Amino acid sequence: MAGHTSLHASTSAILQKMASRVLVLTTLLSYLSLIPGVSAMYFVSREEWGAQPPKEPYKDMTNAKGVKIHYLGAVFSGREHAQCDDMMRSVQADQMSGEYxxxxxxxxVCQHGYVYDGRGKGHKSGANGDQQLNSDHYAVLAFLAKYEITQPTQSQITGIQDAIAYLRRAGAGNEIKGHRDGYNTECPGEPLYKLxxxxxxxxxxLWDGGSHVVQNGESLDSISLKYNVPSRYIIDVNKLKAPYTLVIGTKLEIPARGVPLGEKPDPGDGGDGGGTPSPxxxxxPGAEWFKSKPYSSVITAMGKRLVAEGCNKYSEGPGPQWTDADQAAYKCWQQKLGYTGADADGWPGQTSWDKLKVPRTADGDVGSQRLTPFPGAEWFKSQPNSPIITAMGKRLVANGCNKYSQGPGPQWSDVDRNSFKxxxxKLGFTGADADGWPGQTSWDRLRVPWTGDFPAPxxxxxxxxxxxxxxxxxxxxxxxxELGNRLVAEGCDKFDTGPGxxxxxxxxxxxxxWQTKLGYTGEDADGWPGAASWSALKVPRVTPLPVEPFPGEAWFKTAPKSPIITEMGKRLVTQGCNEYQSGPGPQWxxxxxxxxxxxxxxxxxxGSMVDGWPxxxxxxxxxVPRTSS
Structure with missing residues (x-):
């Protein structure tokens, strides 16, 4: 196309005029109200963004090999999402004023992860460079440029994936290339081209949509991985509220990836797998899953397949924990398939994984791996000795947080706390949120394997x-x-003297x-338990223990020696009243x-009421629990 070189230059001219405007970025969720009924894909139709009608009919797109990724050009200073419709109209007006x-x-795709319909599916684009290039690939534009805003946000990456999924469902092949791969240009810039x-x-x-019943040990992240559907869509469709605590037995709707609101995927409309993988x-599992250095039977099965294919880089194993040996073995496999350079870096990709044919394991679709549920914040502060601590330590080491001189082992120690900090x-927590004491979110993301030392939920x-x-x-x-202990563990400690x-x-x-944390307001957050909030709190089943009756004031003044004194001391310590150098013990x-x-x-x-005599x-x-005395 003779005038194609003007595509980015003319767009850049508009962007340079607008570059002086101050960028005020807000989070994606604050913009959800801008598009009614946001669901499985944040899709903005031509009508919604105010597109001009095309000046001539589109040409049909047949046998597309995949997509080419583009950026805007020289300068992009960013936009609030309320301005993204304007940005799309500006790009169209600029291009239609020329040869398009x-x-x-x-x-x-804008910075906030919304996919804007352009020429759309089934139609050739005009952006790839010439007639043949436009016949080979669809064209997906990212609101990025060579200068100023050059790095895609995570929301934008998700949006680009959605756009590709949408086009695959329309029959596009699996190729993902940059504009520069077919035309002499810097587009789409180094940061985006790396991705x-x-x-x-x-x-x-691509999952075709359906429902899922929450099982033992599952989190929002694990369900997201299982169906390869971003968690933000599961949150939106099911109207979940922070902190997104999932109740066992709850039925969740899992939307289809790459399908706009109000549409259903057509059987056989393309896509990579159609949501029905081989049984x-x-x-x-997705590229990012491997980079989380997972612990899973999937990794063991993968390693065994790599060994069978002559790619044994293991000194021992393979085993369930992803290690550098797994990456080296997978790199060997990629090289056997003919990949070179960055395409043979040892991180699995879709094509090489499909060719390896890893058998299904007990972990099923990855997200169903049995994990140790969060034991509660107070459990760690009790200095536990448990296989859970060993398993946690191994996961910390695998994720590059090794503060151990030896071990890890089953006894919680300051080294475990430093490693967890x-x-x-690494997750981005700071200050009091990075004090080394595990919390629900950081624990769930560590994915500690099941050890059998903690009751299944x-x-x-x-x-x-x-x-x-x-x-x-x-x-x-x-x-x-027990209710009070659970409230403290969930960060709702309004007790002056501890739970009792x-x-x-x-x-x-x-x-x-607690009700406020679940999203309740007004009379629904009055502090009187209701069935739903009680179920979400998961108060452990109580086996009542007999309580030691008061022995009488005179008894203590005899300086008794009794197990009652030991149990009393233990209760005082748990309530933050520890004046013991050693013990407590049975002697008053x-x-x-x-x-x-x-x-x-x-x-x-x-005053005189504080004399230390019970x-x-x-x-x-x-x-004080009842003793045998």
Missing amino acids: FDVAYSLA VKDGTLDPGK DLTPF CWQE DPILYEPFPGADWFKTRPSSWIIL PEWTDDTQKSYAC TDADRNSYKCWQKKCGYT EKDTWEKLV
Whole structure:
């Protein structure tokens, strides 16, 4: 096409005029209201962005090999999403003022992940360079440029994947190339072209939509991986609210990738796999899954296939943990297939994975791998000794957070905490959110394999809802104690003296915090438990233990030696009243009395009432377990 060299130059002229405008970027979610009914793909039709009609009929696109990726040209200073429709209209107007009868691109993707319809599916673009190049590939434009905004956002990457998925469903082949691969140009720029080459823009296997029932140990991330559908679409379609806690047995709708709102995928309309992978093979989990250095039976099965194909780079194994040996073995496989350079870097891609034919394993579609559920923040602070800690440490090492001089082992230590702090920082957490104590989000993303040392999340293990009226009797029960412990673990600690068996105003305040975290407001966040919020909290099933009755004030002044004193001391320590140098033990000492003084102060006592000698009121609040004495 003789005038093709003017495509980016003329677009750049418009962009340079607009470059002085201040860019104020806000998050993607703040713009959801701009397009009603956002669903499986953030798609903006020509009518919605205000396109001019084409000046002549489109030419049919047949047997497309795939897509070519483009950028705008010299300068792009960025836009708020409210201005992206204007940007699309400007690109079209500029191109139609020259040699083009319509916007030159098949689709365009803004920084916020929305896909704009251009010439659309089934029609040749005018952007790739000449008639043959336009017959070979569709053209997808990214709102990026050589200068200023050059790096795609994660939302934009997801949007480009969606655009490619949309075109594959229309019959496009699997090729993903840059404009420069067919025409003498710098387009689409180095940062975006790198993603073209390393496979990041490939949407992978395409799920055709359906439902999923939440199983034991599953998180939003694992379900997203299982169906290869970005979690933001699952959130939108199911109207989930932060913190996105999933309840076992909940039915979720999983939308189809690359299908705009209101449409359904047609059987046989193209796409890579059509959402029905072979029942005997593991579908491609996606490039990013491997880069998370997963622990999965899928990795073992992959390694065995690589060994069978003559690519054995293992000194031991293969095993379930992704390692440098797996990457070296996979690189050998890519080279056997004829790949070179960046295409043989050891990170699996769709084509090489499909040719390896990895058998399906117990982990199924990757996301169904059995993982250790989050034990709760307080569990780690109890300095546990458990196989869970060993498994956690191995995952931290695999993810480049190795602060161990030896191990990891089953005993929680400062080294485990430092290693976990490294992991939190890698996830982008800072300050108090990167203190080394595991939280729900960082734990779920670490994907610690199941060890059998922690009860599987099973409804039978949780306390059933006692009924709303029961709480309003302000009961005294071990159920209330376990409820309080769960509220603290979820970051809703409004207790002055720690959770106890008595329902108090602090319990109600803490529960109101939990309801607010679930997205409830007004009267629905009044601190009185309801069935839905109770189910989401997962209060462990209570096996009531007998409580030690108050032995009497005089008994303590005899300086007794009894298991009762040991159990009392343990309860004081859990309530933050630890004045012991060693112990606690069975012999009453000044350390017991000083610790009990602390408890009396926490219960609100002052003056002469804080003397360290137990009395009935504070003793009953302490809830000392019954001993054999």
